[in-house]
Amino acid sequence: MKINDLISKLDTKRFGFKVAKVNHFDKKSEKLLIALKKQGVKLILSKVNAEDITLINTLEELGFCIKDIQVTYKYDLTDYTPKNISFDSDFMIRDAGKSDIPKLKKVALESFKNYGHYFEDKKLDPIKCAGIYSDWIERSCKDKNIADKIIVAEHKGDIAGFLSFKIYNDNTYKYAAGGLGSVAEKYRNKDIFRMIMVAGLNWGKEMKLHWEEHNVIITNFPVNRSMSKLGFKVYKSFVTMHHWIKKK
Ligand SMILES: CC(C)(COP(=O)(O)OP(=O)(O)OC[C@H]1O[C@@H](n2cnc3c(N)ncnc32)[C@H](O)[C@@H]1OP(=O)(O)O)[C@@H](O)C(=O)NCCC(=O)NCCS
Incomplete structure (x- = not known):
């Protein structure tokens, strides 16, 4: 997946700054953040499987905050x-x-x-x-x-x-x-x-x-x-x- 494909055109237009949507992370989440920062992204929105506590904790350590919890x-x-x-x-x-x-x-x-x-x-x-x-x-x-x-x-x-x-x-x-x-x-x-x-x-x-x-x-x-x-x-x-x- 190219970095540009992660940019949400709709949210970027709505809020007036670059917003990315990232729902899949591999082990190199930190590298991804650096790449997004280089692209001028200010805000990342991520939907993460609630069972994956390890990933949630990694993202928390990187500064991500939970904003809602949903069930399907x-x-x-x-x-x-x-x-x-x-x-x-x-x-x-x-x-x-x-x-x-x-x-x-x-x-x-x-x-x-x-x-x-x-x-x-x-x-x-x-x-x-x-x-x-x-x-x-x-x-x-x-x-x-x-x-x-x-x-x-x-x-x-x-x-x-x-x-x-x-x-x-x-x-x-x-x-x-x-x-x-x-x-x-x-x-x-x-x-x-x-x-x-x-x-x-x-x-x-x-x-x-x-x-x-x-x-x-x-x-x-x-x-x-x-x-x-x-x-x-x-x-x-x-x-x-x-x-x-x-x-x-
Ligand atoms: C959620 C929403 C669609 C429900 O619509 P509605 O036509 O009032 O729903 P219904 O009448 O079919 O059922 C509501 C049930 O919730 C219950 N209820 C209402 N407020 C409640 C509350 N605070 N806590 C628990 N139950 C509640 C009602 O008593 C009813 O149950 P009952 O018929 O068994 O007594 C409506 O409240 C709404 O539009 N909310 C804002 C937008 C929203 O949340 N949309 C859904 C996003 S997924």
């Missing part, structure tokens, strides 16, 4: 029978279209205030961090490389909630991973997210996917609860670490 929930669709979506009749489940972008962005903006590893890094501009999720859902509506499907729950013309999916196919298995999902504040705790996830599982079965999976921050109790209640099972976990490269 999986739902095996091989024996799944599509479920009914039991909803108040005022609600409707449908796919998102481009005309939904302004409303989706508004829900994302209010839902992800102070959420996630970017916000946990107090050296990052919180106003720029706030734009990450609303930009993400906009790009998800416009670009199939980011999302193949976005399910929304609509309530009398209002977007109550949404969840995006990206399909992956490695020749043996075909599965979908959740991208971004949230429910607008005034619609929370009414089972809306669970109904959207059921609609997602039903779609996954139709698409002949082997499974669906979602990453969840371990302290996000409402989502963890919804996943467990639906029968999703945790099968891997990772930590997100940030490292600011010192000038000297």
Whole structure:
């Protein structure tokens, strides 16, 4: 992997300085840091398998800090029978279209205030961090490389909630991973997210996917609860670490 391929164009543009994403380290992590520093990188973002405590400790010694801990929930669709979506009749489940972008962005903006590893890094501009999720859902509506499907729950013309999916196919298995999902504040705790996830599982079965999976921050109790209640099972976990490269 070339050093240049590690630079995140999106984050570099957003924050106005070079940001790299490094998720695989060999034994020469120190050499990699020197090479990234030479390229003018200021911040490194890394997602590391939570089981690899040796690597996490090495990165800590190099100055990396943990900014979130996530688990990945999986739902095996091989024996799944599509479920009914039991909803108040005022609600409707449908796919998102481009005309939904302004409303989706508004829900994302209010839902992800102070959420996630970017916000946990107090050296990052919180106003720029706030734009990450609303930009993400906009790009998800416009670009199939980011999302193949976005399910929304609509309530009398209002977007109550949404969840995006990206399909992956490695020749043996075909599965979908959740991208971004949230429910607008005034619609929370009414089972809306669970109904959207059921609609997602039903779609996954139709698409002949082997499974669906979602990453969840371990302290996000409402989502963890919804996943467990639906029968999703945790099968891997990772930590997100940030490292600011010192000038000297
Ligand atoms: C997480 C989120 C999508 C849940 O949406 P929702 O429609 O309210 O979810 P549901 O109603 O289906 O289920 C929520 C469950 O969490 C429970 N819950 C709510 N707050 C809780 C808390 N602080 N601790 C534990 N459980 C909690 C609810 O009681 C409910 O469980 P129950 O029906 O068994 O009682 C919504 O809160 C949200 O958008 N949060 C901000 C963005 C976000 O976290 N997105 C997900 C990223 S992976």
